[in-house]
Amino acid sequence: MNILEVNSSNLILEDKVCKLDINIEKLNLEISGxxxxxxxxxxxxxxxxxxxxxxxxxxxxxxxDNNFETKKINIDNKSKSKTNFNYSFVNDKDCKLEINNNxxxxxxxxxxxxxxxxxxxxxxxxxxxxxxxxxxxxxxFNEDLRGLNLDDGIVKIYPNxxxxxxxxxxxxxxxxxxxxxxxxxxxxxxxxxxxxxTKLIVDGFINSVLDDNIxxxx
Numbered sequence: 001m002n003i004l005e006v007n008s009s010n011l012i013l014e015d016k017v018c019k020l021d022i023n024i025e026k027l028n029l030e031i032s033g034x035x036x037x038x039x040x041x042x043x044x045x046x047x048x049x050x051x052x053x054x055x056x057x058x059x060x061x062x063x064x065d066n067n068f069e070t071k072k073i074n075i076d077n078k079s080k081s082k083t084n085f086n087y088s089f090v091n092d093k094d095c096k097l098e099i100n101n102n103x104x105x106x107x108x109x110x111x112x113x114x115x116x117x118x119x120x121x122x123x124x125x126x127x128x129x130x131x132x133x134x135x136x137x138x139x140x141f142n143e144d145l146r147g148l149n150l151d152d153g154i155v156k157i158y159p160n161x162x163x164x165x166x167x168x169x170x171x172x173x174x175x176x177x178x179x180x181x182x183x184x185x186x187x188x189x190x191x192x193x194x195x196x197x198t199k200l201i202v203d204g205f206i207n208s209v210l211d212d213n214i215x216x217x218x
Contacts, residue, residue, distance in 0.1 A: 001038070001213070013037070022046065031058045038214045040064070047072045054078040054105075061214045062087040063206070072098045079105035086209040088115040090202070096125040103141055103168075104133040112143040113209040117202055118153040127158045130172075134164035145174040148205050150198070 003019045004011075009026055015033035022039065026047045034057045041064040052058045052075065060083075068091065077083055087097070101110055110130075118124045130141050147155035159174040179201050187197035207215060 031056050037061065042066050044068050045070050049074045051076045052078060052081040052083050055080045057082045059084045060086065061210050063089065063210060063214060065090040067091050067093045068095055070096050074100045076102045077108045077110050080107045082109045084111045086113045088206040088209055090117040090119060091122050091124055092120045094123045096127065099128045101130045103131065103136060103139050106137040106139065108139045110141050114145045115206055115209055116155065117148045117150065117206065118155050119150050121151050121153045123154040125156045129160045130162065132163040132165050132168050132170065136165045137167045140169040143172045147176040148202065149176065149178050
């Protein structure tokens with residue numbers, strides 16, 4: 001699999017499976033055909049603008065554990081496109097993730113999945129906004145946003161959907177919680193200490209939206 005070092009503000013990908021190494025704070029990314037991206041993202045601050053062109057399919061896996069400050073992801077979905085955007089992150093410091101998902105054409109399928117972990121009393125904000133334009137037809141939009149709080153920090157999730165069309169299937173789910181005590185008890189009963197058990201639970205939480213290729217990359 002190719003690793004693309006991204007040092008310019010514009011990138012066009014067509015029918016490609018690749019790993020991205022993004023070294024800038026703003027990237028305009030255009031997708032044509034079938035594209036799968038693996039991104040171990042080390043940017044402290046990032047604005048990522050994605051255009052998924054007509055009849056195109058994008059699967060994007062992003063992971064970060066480097067204490068980013070702000071990330072803003074804007075996705076414009078064109079007619080007859082399909083987008084599956086997956087992001088897992090672990091942060092020791094305060095951060096904000098903003099996702100704006102725009103469905104302004106017809107026959108679009110778009111899924112947003114986020115898993116955020118707050119460590120060391122950090123505060124994280126996940127702000128996800130989905131926009132479905134009036135008079136658009138036959139669209140499906142799903143968002144699944146989950147936060148895990150490890151050390152008495154604060155996790156806030158805003159799952160916003162702004163829908164002006166009647167011909168759409170739209171679902172959202174958001175949950176915020178701590179490490180499940182029943183899971184801990186079960187792992188402890190198998191002779192696994194608390195720290196190792198917590199790590200296993202967190203790993204499972206993070207990996208739930210990542211595929212095997214990015215797990216190997218990690």
